[in-house]
Amino acid sequence: MRALLTARRYFDRRFYLGTSLVALGLVFWGFAPTYYLKNIFGAPQLPARLHIHGAIMSSWLLLFFVQAILVSARRADLHRRLGILGVFIAITVVLVGSTTTIGAAAREVGRHSAEANSRVTVLGLELVQMALFAGLVAAAIVMRRRPDFHKRLMLLATACMMPSAFSRISVNLTFMVSGFVSILILFDLFIIVAALVDTVRNRRLHPAFGWGGLIAIGALDLAYPIFISPLWLRFGTRLVS
Numbered sequence: 001m002r003a004l005l006t007a008r009r010y011f012d013r014r015f016y017l018g019t020s021l022v023a024l025g026l027v028f029w030g031f032a033p034t035y036y037l038k039n040i041f042g043a044p045q046l047p048a049r050l051h052i053h054g055a056i057m058s059s060w061l062l063l064f065f066v067q068a069i070l071v072s073a074r075r076a077d078l079h080r081r082l083g084i085l086g087v088f089i090a091i092t093v094v095l096v097g098s099t100t101t102i103g104a105a106a107r108e109v110g111r112h113s114a115e116a117n118s119r120v121t122v123l124g125l126e127l128v129q130m131a132l133f134a135g136l137v138a139a140a141i142v143m144r145r146r147p148d149f150h151k152r153l154m155l156l157a158t159a160c161m162m163p164s165a166f167s168r169i170s171v172n173l174t175f176m177v178s179g180f181v182s183i184l185i186l187f188d189l190f191i192i193v194a195a196l197v198d199t200v201r202n203r204r205l206h207p208a209f210g211w212g213g214l215i216a217i218g219a220l221d222l223a224y225p226i227f228i229s230p231l232w233l234r235f236g237t238r239l240v241s
Helices: 002-036 048-072 076-111 116-142 147-159 162-166 180-202 207-227 230-240
Strands: none
Touching (some): 002 048, 002 147, 002 162, 002 180, 048 076, 048 147, 076 116, 076 230, 116 147, 116 162, 116 207, 116 230, 147 180, 147 207, 162 180, 180 207, 207 230
16 A cells, blocks of 8 residues: 555656646647747747736746746745745736736727637637636635645646637647637647646546636637627627727
């Protein structure tokens, strides 16, 4: 029994470290041409608000990675101390993420551009993402004395930031529907694969992945038809006008 528990702990440490690296890699891949390596790719300069937005979102992903390293190194004491910083970063992620997407929609609507309706749809979806992120982080904080729940909820919260990266990854998805649907499929797969690997290794679906994953996938997938509807497009346009 002790050997089994040791093997599971070893797997968990490697699993969350690997997942954090995958998340970092996907975000870097998606945003390298326009943010991280924009000078190499010749992308236009970004306004200060987008630099702030990118730095804050990146800081959460880096924090998730560092926290996984600390757990892997068995430095739970430092992990807990750094978690205090994580609370403030999470709050900033929600505030900056929400105001940035509202501002982007308002600018496109104000210009009456061809992208206005698309930005209003993105506005709705990204606000749902921010709500899911906030709710999952809050649940993880409440469950911080239950590491099995805490780490899975934090992984799900981080997954809720991934659609923004998926929308910018240039890959040939000929087997998928294009546009928003492809992004949602990639988001669903990210969560399903993580939950499946965890379930196979531990021989059961953990409730945090079961309920948390279901809520995250269900919320965004059900939100999509709402936010492409004419009713929302009219309401959202007026909201940011």
